[in-house]
Amino acid sequence: MGTLAIGPLFLAGHSRGGKLSVLAAAAFSAASTIPAGSPIWLPAEPVAVATGTDFQQQQEQEQQLSFVSGIILLDPADGSFEPQDPNQYPSALAALQNHPSLADVPVLIVGARRGGDCVPRAKNYEAFFKACRGQCTRVTLQDAGHLQFLDQSDSLQQSICAVGRGLSNSRVAAVSGRLAAAFIHKVAGGGPVMATAGPLPPAESGGSSKTGRRGVSCSSSNALERLYEEQLREAGVRYEVQVSGCSEGVKG
Secondary structure, eight states: OOOOOOSSOEEEEETHHHHHHHHHHHHHHHHTTSOTTOOOOOOSSOOOOTTOOOOOTTOOOSSOOOOOOEEEEESOOSOOSSOOOTTTSOOHHHHHHHOGGGGGSOEEEEEETTOTTTSOGGGSHHHHHHHOOSSEEEEEETTOOGGGGSSOOOHHHHHHSOOOSSOOHHHHHHHHHHHHHHHHHHHHTTOOSGGGSSOOOOOOTTOOOOBOGGGOBTTOOOHHHHHHHHHHHHTTOOEEEEETTOSOOEEO
16 A cells, blocks of 8 residues: 655644544654554544545555644534543543643644633633643634634524624634644744744833743744734734733733
């Protein structure tokens, strides 16, 4: 059988697709520790990643799989309101918090502030951000609803999940896509993600800068920070940005 050539690999998903992206990232990272030449069996169903490429069934890997380069979560949900058996429905939050290889995987989380009627608070984008142990950035779209990341939703879905407040689906999709593109561009280019993960203002003259994880200044200002802020402002959305390990976020 042919080999599976992998360059920079990004996983992305919306709602429970975000949950699956985290679980898949953990699976890929675990597979990367298997010696070269060992058979790697991929899921029977095609798995969609950031590029939309479908993986063929039961590919045999002759080289080591690379670690996942990054994860993009669009208003992720770890489950529904009713209790679920963890043996049948493994938690992405637990994987994100406890899987050692995910601690170094950059994560971009774009959350919908008005998504609480569809996603339990204990399993929503905030929970994913809190579970993240490494290089995570959370961008909250203050007026977006959970289903606005989709091209369209029917009347039944809209009656269950809150729609955006003065914010169209197309605008939510556009700003999310731009943020994801900036994230992928920086990560694939090998730049320092923690130092460039969000639109944080420079430290005021005479003030002290806050420091986040891995000793990175939370008040650093650089190209990707400016790019994130530019995308959000151009889209005309109200937002909040928080970088993991930093006590203060940025609102706009």
